[in-house]
Amino acid sequence: MIDFYTWGTPNGHKIRIMLEACGFEYQLHRVDILNDEQFKPEFLAISPNNKIPAIVDHDGPNGEAISLFETGAILLYLAEKSGQFMPTEPKAYWQVMQWLMWQMGGFGPMLGQAHHFNKFAPEPIPYAVDRYCKEAHRLWGVLDKQLEGRDFVCDQLSIADFAIFPWANRFEFQKIEPDQYPNVAAYIERMKSFDFVSKGLEMPSS
Missing domain, CATH: 3.40.30.10 (Glutaredoxin)
Incomplete structure (x- = not known):
């Protein structure tokens, strides 16, 4: 358990x-x-x-x-x-690992700052909003390019997707219009089609 x-x-x-x-x-x-x-x-x-x-x-x-x-x-x-959800073949393993690190080092922390200054800061701070919204767009561009011609971030569904998708799914907190990034927009809908993802997005109730 x-x-x-x-x-x-x-x-x-x-x-x-x-x-x-x-x-x-x-x-x-x-x-x-x-x-x-x-x-x-x-x-x-x-x-x-x-x-x-x-x-x-x-x-x-x-x-x-x-x-x-x-x-x-x-x-x-x-x-x-x-x-x-983690390949054992070395090249595929390190591909997943680098995208996991990308999420942990940039996509999550920077989008988290965008969430804070867009939604939760007690008073508007234009410089911070501008800085983190620009970085959010840059990171979404990186992800959109990686997803071109792919169903998932790497060659198969992996922990990289489980790390990246929930942050992309909060696009409204980042002032992102997903249609600007069609590969990411399609990816979000693809991930949401899995029953285990729908369950994973539920608000804790106990």
Whole structure:
């Protein structure tokens, strides 16, 4: 059994999509970040960086429990545990790995800043809005080019898609019109057609 601590954010969606896609049995625990539940001592014991999501796998390596935070680490762990969504052939493996790192190092953090300054900043800061909206468009352009002639970010459905898609799916927070990026727009609809993705996008209710 895996205990899964999450909230309705793109980072939370990443892991729930992976859990659903792999068919893992998990117990969902809602961490209401709007009410600072991420700072409770019991959650900090699992995720010392006070960020969701996090997991506790009670059947971890050598049959021992293991707790993990940071979505890239969790996705890689679940891929290895399940033997799914991460190719083993070296060239394909590193292709997926580089796009996972691209999401973690740029696509997520920069779009997260766009979300903040467009939607949640207590007062408008035009310079920040302009900076992060421009960067959002640049990153969407990179993704659109990569998706040209492809169904998925790499040669097959992988953890790179589970990392990237939830951020692209929040395009309205980034002041992005998906039709400007037709390959990404088609990709979003393609990903949403999977039942496990629809389940993964649900707001935590327990």
